[in-house]
Amino acid sequence: MTTNSKNKAELLAPAGNLEKLKWACEYGADAVYFGTEFGSLRSFAGNFSFEDANSGLQYLHDRGKRGYITLNIYPFSDEYERIIDTARKLDEMNADALIVADLGVFAELRKLGLNADLHISTQANTVSAQTALAYAELGAKRVNLARELSCEQIIDLNDRTAGKIETEVFIHGSVCFSYSGRCAISDYLTGFAANRGECKHPCRWQYALVEEKRPGEYMPVYEDERGLYFFNSKELALFEYVHQLADAGVASFKIEGRMKAIHYIATVVSFYRQVLDGRTFTWQEGMELLGRVPNRGYSRGFMKGGITPDDYSVGQSLSQANSRFVANALHEKKDGKTVLEVRNKVHAGDELEVLRPDGTLSKLKLPAPLLTSRGEKVEFANNSQFVLIDAELPAYSILRRIENCRA
8 A cells, every 4th residue: 555645636425314424524525415305316315304405515514515416317397396496495505516417407407597516417328528518518517427438538538628527437336237327127127217216226136047938947047056146236446546537637536325324434435535645555455445344346347448247246146244333433422431332233352443534443352341321331232222432532433343244
């Protein structure tokens, strides 16, 4: 691991609710994107009420950070009034930008004369400088480029659009096997439409091949006895490309994961904060640290120039991690001790890894016996209990047990 000079590009983190927004902020995000209860492509992310959206934007602005809100569904004609009303309310809350995909939505929001910038979502499939410049002429401030572009193509696109529109690139997280999320399988199989934010992720299901006239006879296309996961793409981890893309002019590096837990938010945001601040990790170092949170394996995706069989996990669809999140430190102190909120069962004497909001890692051994916030001495504590320790830990510190586990 080496250290280089700092880049000025933005680190953009996801948040499915107000708690996750605060964690993303504390772990180094420059900006956070989230959705409200209508108009977002993550209907099952929890999402923000207008009250929470206002609180979240204030929290970010008080810390010199930015908040972007997703309005990136493809609405039907009778839904535009609600989209417009939502946009007006968010603009009154001083949202820094609204993220849209549909051209009709973009046109209607431009008519409103909003203070918020308009960003083009990755759902718009922008793969060329010509398209990016067309959005610039229409009034867009930024375009999130399609994940199907290579590093060389992004560099070329930035050369052609420099000074005319900002570019944003997804650098980490889950990937739809379909072209920039344009998928109808969920709608067909479950009645939940991906382009309405309702995807049930059938690409992660187990499939077998059956010939039409031989019902019940499964063809030998599987990797093991569980079957073949045809469409199960690995997750992106593009930290090796960040410095090169930042030097090329990419304005923002975006992390996927509005439906992910706070352990994911803390771990991934912290890692990429260090990368943007100049650290260079080898692939092995990155896999060890990013492997702390559940994942389906990592890939460089299209960034390397194309997709290969190694970019799919056809043998399994399990999400695995090399650690288990067991507790986090709270702001409050009790009797001069740090208060830990237990998230998964911990035992007296457990040896844990600590991740602090500044990205530093350390080891900590829990006392034996454990002392709860009620003054009880116990051998173990469960989720929602509170434990006191002598060690000084900043609020939001993550405590995790290093072990192989399935999510």
